[in-house]
Amino acid sequence: MISDKIITKVLSSIRPGELIELASELVRINTVWDPAAGTSEQPAADLVAEWAGKEGFSFQMDEVAPGRSNVIIRFPGGPGEKSLIFEGHTDVVTPGDVSAWIHDPFGAEIKEGRMYGRGTNDTKGNLAAMLMAMSAIKRSGVMPNGNIIGAVLCDEEDQMLGVLDFIKKGHADRATAAVICEPQDGLVCNTQKGAIRARFEIAGRMSHGAMPLSGLNTAPAVSALIQGLMDLEKAAIESVGRDEHLGWPSYTPTVVQSPCSGPAQLNVMPGKSCLLADIRTIPGQSHEKIRSELTHLAAEVEQKSISDFEIFDRRIHIHRDRSLRIKVEFLTDRPCTLTAREDPIVQSAVWASRQISGKVPEYAGVPGATDGTFLWSMKNIPLVIMGAGDREVPHQVDEWVDLDQLVNTAKIYALTALHYLQ
Numbered sequence: 001m002i003s004d005k006i007i008t009k010v011l012s013s014i015r016p017g018e019l020i021e022l023a024s025e026l027v028r029i030n031t032v033w034d035p036a037a038g039t040s041e042q043p044a045a046d047l048v049a050e051w052a053g054k055e056g057f058s059f060q061m062d063e064v065a066p067g068r069s070n071v072i073i074r075f076p077g078g079p080g081e082k083s084l085i086f087e088g089h090t091d092v093v094t095p096g097d098v099s100a101w102i103h104d105p106f107g108a109e110i111k112e113g114r115m116y117g118r119g120t121n122d123t124k125g126n127l128a129a130m131l132m133a134m135s136a137i138k139r140s141g142v143m144p145n146g147n148i149i150g151a152v153l154c155d156e157e158d159q160m161l162g163v164l165d166f167i168k169k170g171h172a173d174r175a176t177a178a179v180i181c182e183p184q185d186g187l188v189c190n191t192q193k194g195a196i197r198a199r200f201e202i203a204g205r206m207s208h209g210a211m212p213l214s215g216l217n218t219a220p221a222v223s224a225l226i227q228g229l230m231d232l233e234k235a236a237i238e239s240v241g242r243d244e245h246l247g248w249p250s251y252t253p254t255v256v257q258s259p260c261s262g263p264a265q266l267n268v269m270p271g272k273s274c275l276l277a278d279i280r281t282i283p284g285q286s287h288e289k290i291r292s293e294l295t296h297l298a299a300e301v302e303q304k305s306i307s308d309f310e311i312f313d314r315r316i317h318i319h320r321d322r323s324l325r326i327k328v329e330f331l332t333d334r335p336c337t338l339t340a341r342e343d344p345i346v347q348s349a350v351w352a353s354r355q356i357s358g359k360v361p362e363y364a365g366v367p368g369a370t371d372g373t374f375l376w377s378m379k380n381i382p383l384v385i386m387g388a389g390d391r392e393v394p395h396q397v398d399e400w401v402d403l404d405q406l407v408n409t410a411k412i413y414a415l416t417a418l419h420y421l422q
């Protein structure tokens, strides 16, 4: 039980003006990873490090790649066994066509209770909220019974190098739970979809479009692979069904390229074609099984294509090299995560949300992957994903966050930590 006195003490240490100022400062830094333009997460990491120093936290800056750093903030508490990670990322996706924006993407403009700009929603607002939550606890003098680790990570939007480095350097070794600070509109998300991204490369033989028999066309194999993916999707839907929060599993062919590189020409039958598939999974599916199904699909289509060529060639009495080859490569493999509702971190998040909003929060799932995916799969860390911001707004033009919701989020984070580390 946490007394009302302690709750009031911590909540009154959350200063909305400071939180909004910190969020604005982060949003005003363009942290799109773009070496050509000279932008990276580094200035945001520097800002966070400076803030952590000012607040009296011990911290370390880990360079993950040149110009890309994580900041790890330590808040040692009482002797309890538990250790809680707050995770937020500093990178943002590109604003795209800036002329499509009404608000300056890096202006952090505030209008009618909303802050606009790239990262306001995903996830610099929530990053500021988690930092504010940590400093509110510290300033209040209330000692959590266990440690809090602030993980301010780079490269969440692309390869997740930040969280991989965080794990590699041992920062997650003693963690017993994590709060992933991402825009989930006040929902408590205890599950998220997994992802496998596969690239099929079909190697045939290039030829003149008027003399296709002098080459080996890759197009029929591309079509067979797409059909194979659809069949696998259907089978997955039938076997695992629909997840209450995550919906259906999907096997989506997203990119078809023929030729794989260079210009396509109407009178040239390309020698190589590529197919990318974005597979999203839900609990109950085995990634190992999916990978072996995809490998099997590639082999099966390869064999069938060669045998179709043979039958055809025999019929018209021609001889040619029919060695079509299909290889599959896995670009990403991130399992889905599911933390039980009974888990202490989920219970703490629910309790804290209820304290602030006055109602029982809804459970939900995250359709995309977050840094939490690796904390869960590589370190078995139970997690909740929660934060301020409409769930559809990330990566859109005129991205925004509601400032009242952001302030409440900082309060929810702080109380979650207090409740979890009792």
Ligand SMILES: [Zn+2]
Pocket (backbone or CB within 6 Å): 089, 122, 123, 156, 182, 183
């Ligand atoms: Zn994010």
